[in-house]
Amino acid sequence: MDLNQLTIKEAQEGLRSKKFSSVELTKACLEQIKKLEKKVNAFVTVCENEALESAKKADEQLSNETIEQFNNYPLLGIPIAIKDNFSTKGIKTTASSKILGNYIPPYDATVVERLKNAGMVLIGKTNLDAWAHGSSTETSDFGATKNPWNTGFLPGGSSGGSAASIAGDETIGSIGSETAGSIRQPASWCGVVGLKPTYGRVSRYGLIAMVSSLDCPGPITKTVEDSAILLNVLAGIDNKDATTSPEKTEDYTKNLSQSIKGLKIGVSDDYFKGVDKEVIEKVQNALKIFEKLGATIKNIKLFDPQYSISVYTIIQRAEVSSNLARYDGIRYGLDRNNFGDEAKRRIMLGTYVLSAGYYDQYYNKALKVRTIIVNDFKNAFDQSAGGVDVIIGPTSPSTALSVGSSKNHPMFGEVADILVEPSTIAGLPGINVPCGFSKNGLPVGMQIIGNQFQESLILNVAHKYEQEAGFYKRKPIL
Amino acid sequence: MNNEPLTIKYKPVIGLEVHVELKTKSKMFCGCSAYYFGEKPNTHTCPVCLGLPGALPVPNKKAIEWCIKIGLALNCKIANISKFDRKNYFYPDLAKGYQISQYDKPFATNGKVVIARSTTTKQSQTEKIAALTPFARNDSKVIRIIRVHMEEDTGKLIHQGDSTLIDFNRSGVPLVEIVTEPDFENAVQVKEYLQKLQQIVRYLDVSNADMEKGEMRLEPNISLKPVILASKASMTNDLPPYKVEVKNINSFRFVEDAINFEIQRQTEILDSGKTPLQETRGWDSVKKIAVSQRIKEEAMDYRYFPEPDIPPFQFDESYIAGINCDLPELPEEKKYRFTTIHALSEYDAEILTRDRETADYFEEALRASAGTSSINYQVSGKNIANYIINKKVDINKTLPAELVKIIIKSSQKPSIDKDKLEEIIKKVISENSKAVNDYKSGKIQVIGFLIGKVKQHFSTADTNQIRISLEKHLKS
DSSP, rough: OGGGGOOOOHHHHOOOOOOOSHHHHHHHHHHHHHHHHHHHHEEEEEEEEHHHHHHHHHHHHHHHHHHHHTTTTTTOOOTTEETTTOTTBBOOOOOOOOOTOOOOOOOHHHOOOHHHHTOOOEEEEOOOOOOOSSSSSOOOOTOOOOBTTTTTBOOOTHHHHHHHHHTTSSEEEEEEESSSSTTHHHHHHHHEEEEETTTBOOTTTTTTOOTTTTTTEEESSSSSSHHHHHHHHHHHOOOTTSOOSSOOOOTTTTTOOOOOOTTEEEEEEEGGGTOOHHHHHHHHHHHHHHTTTTTTTEOOOOOOOOHHHHHHHHHHHHHHHTTTOOOOOSSSSGGGSSOOHHHHHHHHHHHHHHHHTTIIIIIIIHHHHHHHHHHHHHHHGGGGGOHHHHHHHEEESSOOTTTTTTTOTTTTTHHTTTTHHHHHTOOOOEEEEEEEEEETEEEEEEEEEEEEEETHHHHHHEEEEEEEEOGGGOOOOO | OOOHHHHHEEEEEEEEEEEEEEEOSBBBBSSSSSOOOOOOTTTSSOOHHTTOOOOOOOOOOOHHHHHHHHHTTTTTOOOOOOEEEEEEEEOOTTTTTTEEEEESSSSEEEEEEEEEOOOOOHHHHHHHSSSSSSTTTTTTEEEEEEEEEEOOOOOOEEEEEEEEEEOOOOTOOOOEEEEEESOOOOOHHHHHHHHHHHHHHHHHHHHOOTTTSSSEEEEEEEEEEEEEHHHHHHHHHOOOSSOOEEOOOSHHHHHHHHHHHHHHHHHHHTTTTHHHHHHHHEETTTTTTTEEEOSSSSOOOOOEEOOOOSSOOOOOOHHHHHHHOOOOOOHHHHHHHHHHOOOOHHHHHHTTTSHHHHHHHHHHHHHHHHHHTTTTTTOOOOHHHHHHHHOOOOOSSSOOHHHHHHHHHHHHOOOOHHHHHHHHHHHHHHHHHHHHHHHHTTTTTGGHHHHHHHHHHOOOHHHHHHHHHHHHHHHO
């Protein structure tokens, strides 16, 4: 097995036992990037020199490190790719928009700072739909990212670069961000694990804002365990982000292997409406595995996800119109004409729904429906009323769509993300786990949604399934 | 200016928006120093106040507390639930393309400030201020405060030749906006209100409110309503169909000038049968005119929505009560106490309470004097007040106790020969039997008259010594 194919867990063990060095590991990733980038284009910026420099430093540290000290630097010497909407000090951060094409931030996002403190090697900045507006990574101003399973297909988005970099083994771990589906949906299409934590669990400081009330950083990894390892580094209150939660964090790797006997899984029919037959079949197979593992499946009624599209669209457009206002051409080089069509559409619609006389009709109404959705999930998880522990459904209505599909479909993202929008709006954690492959060899993903701050539980459920089903072992032929 | 037709035909309707910059150490939403005056441009900045991509605001607790303090001092109701909102508009000095402000749930609402109902000049105003309790003045006028809210200041544009530079040192400095109902009837009332407001925030020690440094900024809005309409309006409360806002005013004198200019200008327009335009004007303090800046056809649409980066606030009663307990004695209460307990004149009390330092100095001197009682001379509040006001004591150089010593020393007049004094007193008593009888029958104030008579015989007499001897004779 090539070093670049390792999981974070395997890389940790190899580095500790000195089977290989961080420089070797980093070089393996850089070589894979060189090999793949022309086809896949997962990166906006590859930090070759910086990465080798930090790998060297990590190796020096590793030679002096005891096992105990290693625990303080869980990512020491491990290459991580970060979505290009996280501010990285001294390294170009573009949000895949040419408006920020030459923007070099003077500060690190909290997520980046925490990963650096844990010892990571920043391997590069991954591609996204410009400003994270999209679900295809086709709308990047720096070229579309392609799906490593079949480069005629899309990787999903907006964290398509992060998901593709993991699927293509260009890095050991990666970080994405989700507003509604931007971690889970590309993870699903690329056949990898993507965890969207509870809103407020991970700091947004330094994440270029799309929808401030929904944005959430999270890991995209090769295995569930890797996501747990990264969440351990990322989670926790941040005094630079007033919306982070004081809720205490835990060791998210601790309960991974715990038995799920007696677990109550909720399944809602509405989440299978209009979904590809093949996807339905794979998710149903997965449910059978859960039953085999001792879980019980319960049919539940949830608020129809179609309403979430409207709620999400209004809130999202409104906040986008405000969040993009600072790119007025005065300080960031290019003027507003350089916004892509999608950003322009969102600014216009968002401006409209916030206008005097329309606020109550749209934005305020959306906030009210949002409360209904929040309560809907609360009831579903209400243990005292016979509620369920987790909810499972398909992550995306389809497998990866072909390159070009997002063009001329202004609502492409909203429809592709219909199944992740309700839980996003409610701020709930969710994880995508691969649950099979379609006939044409594209990955299928299912999502496991938990109640607020139930990351530990959904990671446990996902890990049990993953180990039983074993789809994570399959690699794309590149 | 001929005031006559105006007072007859139109009634000015004036409201005020005042911005006060708080003197917190750090800015409203980041840790940068909030002190910017005279600092090198763009040295007090960080990703947050520069509005860099990804940076997030974290509210300054002290600033919020101080804003609530101002609200309480202005007799406002403090919100139990409040929040920040985004006010979206474009201007090059606005780093994020929106200002974090408050829209429908400001920290404080529904307050009032009581001023004198003055219609003419400052002099008559001072004379009119009655000594009674602060809110019982029969000539007082209540100015209703609509709201007191918190927001962030913007950067500053510096125009140099053809180019414009931006200094973000001021970006994110905490600002409190205080909005009144259109309750003012003339420029003098506005000025009195502003002086009061300035005095209050200085007493609270939350702002220096220095107009020249831009720490206090004023925006009056002025319109006139015909008197016939005005009498009806007392029932219907109709406001004129237009409003003129004047900006760029950096002194209390200019606000008076600007309001009077506008009243005159609008009167002329109304006299010609037209309605003045709804607009924003800028005050030119050299030419003494308000120049049209922007015609407002309709209200700007700021597309307010709740600031998603800052969770809403819930203030419990104990938090608000705690801030309330912390409020210092405010000028109005202090003045009342000075006039009643320390028997100062309204005029003296007014001057001593203008700023907290002088008032504190006065009280300290008073305490010091209580400890240094001399046998035949007691330093009264009135003595101290006279000294501070008339001798223009430098309160930063002279300690209060020293001041008391100085007063005692200067008051110790060469003592009068006792025999001579006895002789004169006897003479005065025998010559003024009516006054003596009055005194004995209880009209003790006539002693002043008798002291005066005795004093006529001495050029430099110690009034106290005379009083003491005189009282001895009268009571015997």
